[in-house]
Amino acid sequence: MTASPIAGGADLEGFDFAVDDTTALHEILAELRAAKPYAIVPFAGKHAVLLLTHELVGAAFRDEATFPASAIYPLTTGPVLGKTLQCMSGREHRINRAIASPPFRRGEVARHVEPVLEPLAHELIDRFADHGEADLVAEFTTRYPVLVISRLLGLPVEDEDIVRRWAHDLFCYPFDPDSALAASREFTEYLTPILEHRRRNPGDDLISTLVTATAEGERLDDEQVLAFLRLLFPAGADTTMLALANTLVALLTHPDQLELVRSAPDEHVQWAIWEGLRWEPPVGLLPRICPESTTWRGIDIPASTPMIFSINAALRDPAAYPNPHRYDITRRAADMLAFGQGPHTCAGTWLALAELRTALAILLRRLPVLRIRDNATERARITSQVGTALRGPAELPVRWEVRRSST
Template sequence: MASPFTDPAFYADRYPTYAELRNRSPVLRVPLDGGTGPAAVVTGFDQARAAFADPALSKDTARFFAGRPSGRSLHPALATTMLNSDPPDHTRLRRLVTRAFTPATVGRLRPHIGSLAEQLVEEWSPGQRVDLVEGFAAPLPVTVICQLLGVPTADRDSICRWSTDLFVTGDHRRIDAASHALADYLGELVTAKRRDPDEALLSALVAVRDGDGDRLGEQELVSLAVLLLVAGHETTTAAIGNAVLALLRHPEQLELLRSDPHRIAGAVDELLRYDSPVSIATWRWAPEPVRIGGTDVPAGSPVFVSPGAANRDPARFADPDRLDLEREARSHLAFGHGIHRCLGAPLARAEVEIALRVLLVRFPGLRLAEPVDRLRWRHSRLVRGLEALPVLL
């Protein structure tokens, strides 16, 4: 079979492809573009949850690609983040980060996130046409994470541009160039925070130590800053856009939230399940032969675990292609599972909830300004998100 990831139709609506793969096998080896050989694609819920927690699978991409000519020049700070490491390195890094990035931080941020969301729509008026991605879903989380890290306001447009090049373009030259621009910038910012610390998270990470006096090295700080900055807004932008589109396409479900905004917090899990912003999780591979869900995966094989597919598995969720805001969906895998579960999940959840609350309360007549089949989706295997979401307020 051909690689499913080369078909443009996959990016417009990937769920029929996921269903086809899952019907053949919840763990299926498929060809890949790029010369890295067949990959095991995990589309079943139970198999995905197990794979996320399987210590036999490695996230050490540097080890996987060692000695393989790629023609790429990605900055090391993006190739060697905490997300691309295994224990004990991952354990150490996550422990140090968790000390400064706590749920209490998110609790303190909620009023500020709400105020920022209100400011973004302050000049919008009923009947106006806006791009909800450009005008709201993108600036809300990027502003929050930049403020959290201590990125100066004047530099945030550059951050957004580099992040877009990393995730949206699919152009390897632009991706590599953006990786160097972003990492170089954050290296300079780390140096500035070390010299003149403030109350922001990046300064806390510069200063953090564990009980044994361990601390983050310079390269680790830059890699972590890159990871938090990029992961801290790209997927949340997608999640907000996906959630709004899902509600606009299901007016009876939208009416549930409009009639009772207190339901919004509980609806976030089902919205994340229904159209997961992380469609295929970041790279895993099998250093040794391993068996996943009854399928033998040879040594050296990439393993693509798909939360997007797993969250539509009928073996776990009844009638999974139906949006049901009264469904119990807290077991979804949109944030992953195991030791690599998204560290920023509480922040992302809060941002989606607050974004929906502001939009639905301020603009009860919100509706699509374009037919669904004319909406443009990002050409990204990792992120499932809209390039633009034109709406009428």
């Protein structure tokens, strides 16, 4: 079904929110928001409603009846990830989430996951700590969250490189469908015998939980487990890697804030992470669809209109945060909006936060006098990634002091 045009025309022309990137994104969002809490903008050759304030974006996430996740995800990820949590609604969503999410609860993460995070972070840093310089995106941020998920699933250590390739390819479906579909097939073939084995011989890993747990008297079938596992990498790894890189960029471009964190890491690391998630949330411009014609908060929205939940504009809304463009860890603002809201709110929030805190603390401890390499600030710029929904730097070339211990 094609959407009929939104009345009144666009508030902005010449910039397509589905494909275009600009260094001035935050300025454009701020200018649009200063005029109105929402804007009509070009999106993939159509017009979309871009929601810009903290209040509107939160309300839209919570209003699953008007903007159901199940109206968009079957189109954007369904062919490659299958029927994931994001494609489900009602009882089916409730049961699948009740089975899949308990291992990611705060207490479970603290008990079972946090102890593996620190050794993993050290293991990766050991590979390059002596070099004095590295691209932290290539060497650390893209590797660490994939490793964490692989370990939680109990996948063999020697398969980590191939799992990392699948994780990357699965995510690129809209841009490279052939590689994504191939990755999906290979991943399924790889996991199917593991599922069978763990069902017969359950251990204390996540796959064993997924194949044996029940909710409301129901168990997940193989395809439901596989869909969840396929979703885990794009939802859990790509977001976390960008979040970590964005916080590092924030600290490295705000030396006073970096000093503050270094002065008392136990106190400040968590706030540096929260402020990083506010300043540049990795899921910045989340697309949805409004399937039925409606008037929502005074906005006339024809059926099938694309919507964009601008999490990044909401988190820099001056009505919610004074001086919103400044990265300031002393705000101590633990804003959950970066993880969405409502029934599809992020199932991995506590895992993500634990991963981010551990990684940042250890990176700062192991890489003293960390700074962006000379003349590399432009390369470390935060840009759109995999389309425009996600944001982070493609590279993070840094230097640090190598301190040889005297023996």
